[in-house]
């Protein structure tokens with residue numbers, strides 16, 4: 445039976461950071477259990493601009509959603525099955541969470557996670573975070589930025605990570621190497637240097653290996669039961685701690701199959717409940733988005749970092765902390781959902797995707813079977829609205845309607861206007877708020893940011909799954925560090941926040957290496 449000081453479940457975004465940092469101490473042994481293969485020498489993975497080709501392929505777990513009565517029930521939630529996790533197939537847009545995002549966490553019971561305390565972790569990140577390089581700045585995106593400034597009166601931001609902002613338009617910062625369009629994912633930045641140099645004999649990567657159950661002795665976590673690539677069942681023991689970093693879907697899934705979760709639900713499926721933690725799988729949060737698509741007068745210049753290189757933040761409500769509407773600008777016609785509704789894909793086109801930075805939807809992830817092979821159900825409750833919203837409006841639906849209207853203003857402004865032939869979706873004839881809402885909700889998509897399903901919180905929060913030291917409440921020797929611990933969603937894209945969770949977790953472990961959980 446292999447024994448390591450630390451067993452990290454999931455060599456993804458946060459897991460790569462934690463494993464790499466722990467292994468800096470040569471006296472500590474670390475094993476990473478990763479469901480997917482290595483990304484080394486995988487051009488399809490390492491070339492940032494090929495990201496779209498990875499979705500729905502062999503390296504995607506492909507989670508579906510339950511029926512979404514007021515939204516789109518056909519969204520495929522891509523989650524990467526490869527070293528580096530979602531940082532190996534995402535678009536690597538890199539935003540340090542805004543001070544208001546961290547302060548919201550602190551207020552939600554994540555003591556010690558406020559803006560001031562979290563800021564230093566950004567400086568520790570090893571990823572190559574740079575603004576979209578000049579050579580990758582496409583002319584249509586450049587013209588879109590100019591038009592947006594004029595149409596909406598927002599400032600251009602050059603360097604979104606240089607300081608907090610509430611509104612602004614500009615080219616993104618990305619974690620990439622502009623010279624060859626190579627990803628600077630968590631695996632590239634944190635693991636490849638050591639895999640290539642062979643200078644971390646204390647770090648073991650168990651690839652294409654699936655963790656299906658945690659081993660507990662009373663309230664002490666002891667290790668992980670895994671199935672290797674060859675189908676062999678192996679028990680991997682942790683002498684110090686288990687770190688669960690399997691992401692917002694697979695972390696609660698693993699916990700529940702190990703008997704940690706809402707007691708009644710587990711018992712109804714015949715799973716023995718060893719720890720009743722009602723918050724496991726609750727608080728499923730995301731950035732829902734929709735789309736407006738235009739046909740262009742002709743082809744668009746070919747240069748780009750990854751076809752969605754610029755974005756816009758707007759603050760509609762002056763009383764809101766931070767932006768309350770965000771857009772990605774796509775140099776491609778993003779028509780997957782409109783096509784399902786009967787719209788055509790123009791040969792040449794562009795899109796804006798309005799999204800809801802602080803969605804009010806709170807969904808739920810739950811098991812439907814005791815069989816660990818069966819994927820969990822994801823009910824995001826997109827656009828769920830029963831008229832009880834404290835503002836008296838359908839906040840999420842209205843945010844997208846506002847987004848479409850602002851996007852149409854941008855389309856009327858030069859120098860962007862000259863590129864456009866016609867609006868394809870929702871279509872110029874759709875002008876009534878209720879009609880726009882209906883259509884854009886049906887064509888809604890995700891920015892692929894599920895989080896929050898094992899949220900961090902204070903002792904008196906019965907739905908908190910981990911404490912502010914990331915320890916699972918009621919257990920010793922086990923922590924969670926990934927997007928599932930987010931108490932609330934940052935207004936910005938979350939990957940940098942996940943990497944910072946990884947850095948902070950590694951520091952917590954260094955400070956208290958032999959301590960267990962807060963049982």
Ligand SMILES: Cc1cc2nc3c(=O)[nH]c(=O)nc-3n(C[C@H](O)[C@H](O)[C@H](O)COP(=O)(O)OP(=O)(O)OC[C@H]3O[C@@H](n4cnc5c(N)ncnc54)[C@H](O)[C@@H]3O)c2cc1C
Pocket residue numbers: 453454455456457458459477478479480499522523524525526527528529530531533534535536537538539653654655656689690691692694695698891892893894925926927928936937938939940942
């Ligand atoms: C298509 C797409 C585009 C995105 N674009 C951006 C972007 O541009 N900017 C941004 O900020 N965010 C983006 N995101 C979101 C961001 O990538 C994620 O929020 C973040 O990477 C999640 O990190 P994580 O550590 O929680 O999980 P992951 O990175 O998903 O890591 C989980 C790892 O655990 C492994 N695993 C899971 N279960 C098991 C198990 N039982 N046994 C063994 N291994 C297991 C998985 O294979 C995976 O490697 C995007 C996401 C997607 C899918």
